[in-house]
Amino acid sequence: RERLAGLRVALLAVDEAHCISQWGHDFRPSYLELGAVRAALGCTTIALTATATPEVRQDVLRQLRLARPRVVVRGFDRPNLSWHVLAAANDREKDRLLLELLRRSAGAGVGIVYASTRKRVDALADLLIRAGLPAAGYHAGVPDAERRRLQDAFMGEELRVVVATNAFGMGIDKPNVRLVVHYNMPSSLEAYYQEAGRAGRDGQPATCVLLHAYPDRFTHEFFIEQGYPPREVVEAVYRVLRRRGAENGVAAVPAGELLSHAAPAKSERQVESALRVLAEAGVLRRTDAGRGRPWLRLMATPDRIRRELDETRRGAERELLRRLWRRYGGQALYHGLEAGPRDLQHLGQSGEAGDAMLERLQQEGFLEWRAWPTTEGMQLLFEGPATRLPVDWAALEAHHRRERSKLQRMQSYAYHDGCRRGYVLRYFGDPDARRRCAGCDNCQGAAGRLLPGQQPPHARRARGR
Numbered sequence: 001r002e003r004l005a006g007l008r009v010a011l012l013a014v015d016e017a018h019c020i021s022q023w024g025h026d027f028r029p030s031y032l033e034l035g036a037v038r039a040a041l042g043c044t045t046i047a048l049t050a051t052a053t054p055e056v057r058q059d060v061l062r063q064l065r066l067a068r069p070r071v072v073v074r075g076f077d078r079p080n081l082s083w084h085v086l087a088a089a090n091d092r093e094k095d096r097l098l099l100e101l102l103r104r105s106a107g108a109g110v111g112i113v114y115a116s117t118r119k120r121v122d123a124l125a126d127l128l129i130r131a132g133l134p135a136a137g138y139h140a141g142v143p144d145a146e147r148r149r150l151q152d153a154f155m156g157e158e159l160r161v162v163v164a165t166n167a168f169g170m171g172i173d174k175p176n177v178r179l180v181v182h183y184n185m186p187s188s189l190e191a192y193y194q195e196a197g198r199a200g201r202d203g204q205p206a207t208c209v210l211l212h213a214y215p216d217r218f219t220h221e222f223f224i225e226q227g228y229p230p231r232e233v234v235e236a237v238y239r240v241l242r243r244r245g246a247e248n249g250v251a252a253v254p255a256g257e258l259l260s261h262a263a264p265a266k267s268e269r270q271v272e273s274a275l276r277v278l279a280e281a282g283v284l285r286r287t288d289a290g291r292g293r294p295w296l297r298l299m300a301t302p303d304r305i306r307r308e309l310d311e312t313r314r315g316a317e318r319e320l321l322r323r324l325w326r327r328y329g330g331q332a333l334y335h336g337l338e339a340g341p342r343d344l345q346h347l348g349q350s351g352e353a354g355d356a357m358l359e360r361l362q363q364e365g366f367l368e369w370r371a372w373p374t375t376e377g378m379q380l381l382f383e384g385p386a387t388r389l390p391v392d393w394a395a396l397e398a399h400h401r402r403e404r405s406k407l408q409r410m411q412s413y414a415y416h417d418g419c420r421r422g423y424v425l426r427y428f429g430d431p432d433a434r435r436r437c438a439g440c441d442n443c444q445g446a447a448g449r450l451l452p453g454q455q456p457p458h459a460r461r462a463r464g465r
Helices: 029-041 054-063 091-104 116-130 142-154 189-196 217-226 231-248 257-262 270-279 303-310 314-337 345-350 352-363 393-415 421-426 441-448 457-462
Strands: 011-014 042-046 081-087 111-113 135-138 161-164 175-182 205-212 285-290 294-297 366-369 374-380
Touching: 011 029, 081 441, 081 457, 091 111, 091 116, 091 175, 091 205, 116 135, 116 161, 116 217, 142 393, 175 189, 189 393, 189 421, 189 457, 205 393, 217 270, 217 393, 231 257, 257 441, 270 285, 294 314, 314 345, 345 393, 352 366, 366 393, 393 421, 393 441, 393 457, 421 441
Parallel strands: 011 042, 081 205, 111 161, 111 175, 135 161, 175 205
Antiparallel strands: 285 374, 294 366
16 A cells, blocks of 8 residues: 555556455455555555445445445346246256257357366266266366366367356357356356356347256355354454464464354354454454465476476575475375475475475476465454454444345246346346346246246245145
8 A cells, every 4th residue: 555655646546346346245354454445555545346236336435435426226137047946856957957058059159067066076977978968167276277177178169068167268258158057046147147248249149047046045045144143253252362372372272172162153164254353453463473384286207307497507406306206195195185394394495486396396397386374373463352342243243144135036036937137127227127028037938938947946935836
């Protein structure tokens, strides 16, 4: 921020501006600092987003401290997209529907199938491949080089279907995606509209499909409960930290250990959320307690290492790779592992030089690596009783209620028996929302169903299924 103040900046542009809002579907707490940055720069500012409700728009203006801004709201409608929901009782039925959808759309361009977890992505990619459909899975657990290869193959249309977590598509301008299928219901209409909207960016007809089963909401409810812990959990975690802080000076307690001593907490995820609440309230500060263990995947055989790395000029690099082979063997390294301190002790002691060595070996294709993670400690900044914690409990509860409300609106979309397009547009406050359209399953009726004989969710619900 201090460096920016000394620069002559003409324009501050904030993309994906809904991330600034506490009510946005992809809120990033650190983005709240952008208001102070904007004030320090004092320059013209523009904030852009494609998925902001009227409430989110007002919050963005407030967080960026924009005085008398010009607000431009274009229509949210994408007339070339058609909207469909297919009801399923369980994942087995979803698998059947997905296979039938993709077989019927074969030859009609590329498609994206979104799933909520890495495990589900891998399972679906395997299902499609075994069914003879050219597909691949894409998520953060796939090595960087392989993700780049998959992305290039998708852009070049060598790969027709990508099964992915929701990060796939961000920053990828692939205009002719003809089909986007959500295997799992997203947690909000904002998230769904943004992801489904990656279809048909060339303006040609494209189809957006949600495979819906009522139990989908249970996973989201679990994450909401874990992400917004009740007051008694936050207070219990604080008491454990304070007790440990008194013993050790600095509280550095693993989440699992906190869980065993903070009785109301139900999971490590809920403990982590309680720590986040305490940090945002200024009760504790996370501190860097040192470097952790880097992840490595060796890609070169011993023959290649011996042939291409000169023992005199590149002896340290050659010795590192040889030690990894001797200690772990090729099979473990091909799949990746966390390297032990004895293997990399000379790199750990050399800091940036060691990182540079690993980076050089990666660029030359000898290995892949992910940088050293840091391990965190926690320093307490508040010494009062747990009942006096400076936490805005009302705001925490408001966030909890709002997330549940968003989830309910998302599920109501699935069960809606009227125009789906109009339902979404009204949610975003679009004045052009209408009661009927020519591009959703409910308005098109039986003639517009993607799969013959498939009942819409509201009809199956009415029959008690």
